[in-house]
Amino acid sequence: MTDRVQSLRFHVQEALSGFRQALVMNLATLSTVAITLFILGSFLLFMRNMNENLKVLRSQLQLTVYLKRSIDEADRKSLVKQIESDPGVVSYKFITRDQALQSVREWMGWTDFEVRDNPLPESFDLKLRDGVDFDAFVRRAGAWPGVDDLSVGEKEVGALLKLLDLARSVGLLLVLVLGTASLMIIANTIKLTVYARRTEISIMKLVGATNWFIRTPFLIEGLLQGLTGAAIALVLLLSGYPILVSRLHSIAPFIRLVDEAGALIGLSWQLLAMGILLGLLGSLISLRRIAV
Amino acid sequence: MIQMYNVSKVFSNGVEALNNVNLHVGKGEFVFLIGPSGAGKTTLMRLIFREELPSSGHVIVDGRNIERLSACKVPYLRRSIGVVFQDFRLLDNRTVFENVAFALRVTNAPAADVEKRTRRVLDMLGLGHKKSFTPLQLSGGEKQRVCIARAVINNPSILLTDEPTGNLDPDMSLEIMDILAEINGKGTTLIVATHNSQLVNKMGKRVIGLVNGEVSSDRPKGVYSYS
Structure with a gap:
């Protein structure tokens, strides 16, 4: 030693x-x-x-799904079913066209803003589960029946x-x-x-x-x-x-x-x-x- | 102790250094190796401590066939062989003591042992009072004695010296030769390659002549003549 x-x-x-x-x-x-x-x-x-x-x-992830204007009651129902059964979704909220217009009014500060034909679509606000595979979820949600578009926020997170x-x-x-x-x-x-x-x-x-x-x-x-x-x-x-x-x-x-x-x-x-x-x-x- | 059978050595540049050398050196022998420059004396010694391998033939040192020796066993062969060169090869940035102790330290000898044996060998060679000097402060004869001290500190069974008196005046050459003879007297097999005819003639030992890589003469109690 x-x-x-x-x-x-x-x-x-x-x-x-x-x-x-x-x-x-x-x-x-x-x-x-x-x-x-x-x-x-x-x-x-x-x-x-x-x-x-x-x-x-990721834990604050939120996604808005915009619906086609031509969507009918049956499609809407099956979409809700899809959302409820998807493991990536924690909670959801349905936004009617009137509600959408109202929130735009509030956001812009034009309380007396009148539109003859509301151009805004119906939508679902989705709250996503923590740790969900974001890209995969976006691809999946895009293919749901009656879905026209997804909120732009998704692109920023992806970027x-x-x-x-x-x-x-x-x-x-x-x-x-x-x-x-x-x-x-x-x-x-x-x-x-x-x-x-x-x-x-x-x-x-x-x-x-x-x-x-x-x-x-x-x-x-x-x-x-x-x-x-x-x-x-x-x-x-x-x-x-x-x-x-x-x-x-x-x-x-x-x-x-x-x-x-x-x-x-x-x-x-x-x-x-x-x-x-x-x-x-x-x-x-x-x-x-x-x-x- | 040393046997060579049909040993030839051709270097990669084509130079033929040794040609079919057969040689036996017994235990405790004192052998002079003489011959003109380039005759192969140094190559022959380098084969013995396995700095070179033969191109053909066999070299057996103390029962060990050097070309079959695995690389990890080579250091142990070298510990049983002391080597002294004409150009000393001392480390100028270390003291005399450290230069000699170095050879023991690399064998992982215990510190107390290194101290004791280095002192003893330095005293034996009359260098005890110069142990803290560096080689640069020594004369040629003293440097050669430091080399000898380093070569014998491991108690080698073979001592190889290549032109040990090449850089020394006649008196100092004689002194070095006396020291080598004394070491040989204690049982160490000694090979001295030299050009110094006076010393060879005076000592009256076995003389092997090498010319163009071949053994030209081998006489017990010979004189300086290789024709």
Whole structure:
């Protein structure tokens, strides 16, 4: 056991001296890792908040179904049956043509507005169940008998959903590209360290060091770069995010931001794990060549 | 201890370094390896500690066939072989003590052991008072002694030295040779590749001549002559 500790101390010392020998390059690597993980962290927080807000939006989902003017009593009855039996509908309200006109009058403020022939159709206001598949529901409702059109609000929610999907794809692509870049930069830094220490490595091989013994200091160096980069990114995120939350709350109180500790702790673990992964993978890439 | 059977070595660039070499070196022997530059002396030594593999033939070191040795066992073979070069190959950014202790540390030896054995080998080679110096502060002879210390600290059964006196003046060369003879006297098989005819003639040991990658002469108690 003490041998292990002693050997580990030797490796850590070697790794630190490798770090010092190429300080500027190592600091550059560190900043790249930190920036990558900062962007990844921001993206994860953004997605988390978007999902949270969307959930709220979904719970308030409402849809208006406009009926054809030519609808007859039998069709109307079968439509009501359809609405009542649909699992996506929580409640519904029938709006007559007169009621529709009245609400337009109130909305426009023209209380004495008279129309000879009311152009407004009859409609149903539907309150939808939380978590219902919105797109599928819209498709289904469009095919009900006697339905002429659906309220335009549906298009906006759909657009928002599409935007969120786009943001997710762009974010993932960004993280992928930046992650690959950091991986390459870490690999390159380690490769240069390996090159700078080639005499030491050749002597180590000569006196009978195993390959893993030779590799360990470089793995530790990569691990330290990844971990330190993640720590820097975390400090920036965890100190910047609460400021953003309070600012945004005063500007746009309707936007709900996640601020419970659990979410941020989860994020911390994710970033640290990414840092470790980047560091270890990066150094392993450049260590393949060290062999007997 | 070392056996070579029909060993040839052709490098990937087409250079033929060794051609059908047959050789037996017994345990505890002292052997000089002589020959003109480019005769294959260094290649022959590199085969012994498996830095190179033979193109054909077999190299057996201490009962181990080096071409059948798996990569993970190579380090353990090397721990039983000490190697000393003409150009020293010391780490200039470490002290004499660290340069020597390095060879023990990589074998995961316990710290107390490293301390004790490094001190002992440095004292044996008359370097005890220079242990905190760096190689840059040492003379050529001292550097070569540090190399020898590093090569023997693992108590190798074989010591390979490639032109160990190549960079040294005659007095220092003699001193180094005395040290090597002393190590050999304790049972270590010793191979010395050299161009120093005076030393070879003075020591009166087995002399193997290599010319164009072939063994041209092999005489017990020989003199410096490879024709």
